Amino acid sequence: MKIMFMTLRDRVERFTDFSNLSKDWEYVFAGYEKDTAKLLEMGGDADAILADAITPVPKELIEAMPNLKIIHSEGVGYEGINLAAADEKHIYVCNNRGANKTAVAEQAVMLMLMVLRHAVTGHNRVLEGRQIEAKASWSMEGISELGSMHVGIIGMGDIGIETAKLLNAFGCRVSYNKRYPLSPSQEKEYNVTYMSADDILKNCDIVSLHIPSNKETFEYMNEERFAMMKKGSILINTARGEVVKNEALLEALKSGQIAAAGLDVLAPEPVKEDNIVVKAMKNDGELAEKIVLAPHIGGLTVQTFDKIYGTIWSNFKKVCAGETPVNIVNHP
Template sequence: MKILHIGNEKNVENYTAKTPFTETAEVVNAPLGLTDDAYAQMAPDAEVIIVDAITEISEGLMEKLPALKMVHSEGVAFNKIDLAAAGRRGIYVCNCAGMNARAVAEQTLLLMLGVVKNVVFGDRAVRDGRQMEVKMGYMGAGSLKELADCKVGLIGFGAIGKATADMLHAFGVTVYYTKRHRLDAEEEARYQVQYLPMDELLKTCDMLSLHVPVTGETMGMCNREFFAKCRKGSYFINTSRGELVDDEALREALENGTIGMAGLDTLDHEPVQKDHLILSWPQEIKEKILFSPHIGGITGSSFRRGYAMIWEDIEKISGGETPGHIVNQKELNLG
């Protein structure tokens, strides 16, 4: 089995369990940023591509690899892979759904707690010798919150949303969710969540957290109309994808106080460089944002779970079976 891996070359080595099958597979490691021609020349007979989750796999590259049977995201995201082109060729596109659910849920909780307690402001105050000033200010105003003071609304309720709900219950939080298809009553009871349509959720909840993939429907969904429906002073958390958010709409919401603080693990136009648009915003706006460097889903445990899924699917392909984590069922007419 010939495999082209596009991404960090250490990933296959570090996260692949040694089995008779994995030991006999031939893996060609290729760095990010090469041309389709360069990738095709490195592994012209590749049957499988394993690719970094936010890296493009174009129709042009697939056409240059006549033996290609499967493209497998190294993570959960797959929106940069041309699903339609893969479907036309009968190529499976798979992802590692659920591999990072606990890890991203932990990152979500970190950002939720970080904005509620405004940890960056507090850290800076202590370093500046203003501990008592800040402490007395909070005590006098009664403005410091507990997470349970917030009604939390989860937008999307897949594996990560469910793991987040489970963790939130330990803090005594009332959790709402919205998704395209409502859960049945038994599942809602299992996760102790209450369903609300999107508009109701936005006006009801004090803390909003995104847990949806990037699709044509969700791209830029957090726009001016979205933020206009939010409760004044709401917290906004994004551990999903930056492309879900209209940056200028978020800026306006932070400026006018619709959003009190935002916790962002991911931004549009990554990798984030010093000239990123958001980093040029006025300081008083940036101080309302808690950033983390898109690390929610990249724990070692997440990658070990993911690579177990990847090799399971590769072994099935090798044996002429259908892989188990297909995301282009529609394009392949699989129902």
């Protein structure tokens, strides 16, 4: 079996014990190369591809690889993989559903706390010698505890459920929305109540996004939905940057429609200095204090990658043996 890695080589080597794999297997490390011709030159005869969750695996590449049997996302997302082309060639596309649920849930709660406690601004105030000024200001303005918040989770999959579990420990009231509501027993177990997405936006103090990135959810948080949000509420996004319209987010923050945002993700990735949100924050200090950014590291824990690579190598072994892998996301 020949495997082409379209991701970071150091990460593959760190979380893989090659001594446990077949000595006959071959490996091609393509990094983040996106040129189809170059990829085919390196690994056009590969049986498997492992791709970073945001790396494109286009139709042209899939159609030109005669031996390809499985494409595996290194993460949960797989929006860069052309599923239709894989279906046509009966190629499995798999992900690592649920592997990062604890890590991303922790990131979501951390962003909520950072926003509520003015963590980044407070850090900067201390470095500037303005500790007492910041303390006095926020003691008068008031800092809310997370447990006093009504949190709405939009997208109640593995990560949404894990986030709800963590929020319960803080004493939050938690509402959720998903296409198919949980059963009454599940709602009782997770201590959550179902609400329509519109009602979550209108009534919750914090809205946490946990929806996939696809055609239906592109710029889900647009001008109309930001206008629905409770005045002075907070947006948290640990899903994908593409589900939030950047221009609408900035307008909602500048107008005071929402008080703040905690973002582990921004679109497009990779995020550059000319990103509209980054530029706006650099040019407007008041706006910058309303946003907490993280570099899309919600799921990048050691524990997550241990689970991820366990699934990846198990699936490659199954396909090599003619068996069906787990976590198939297409219709091969």
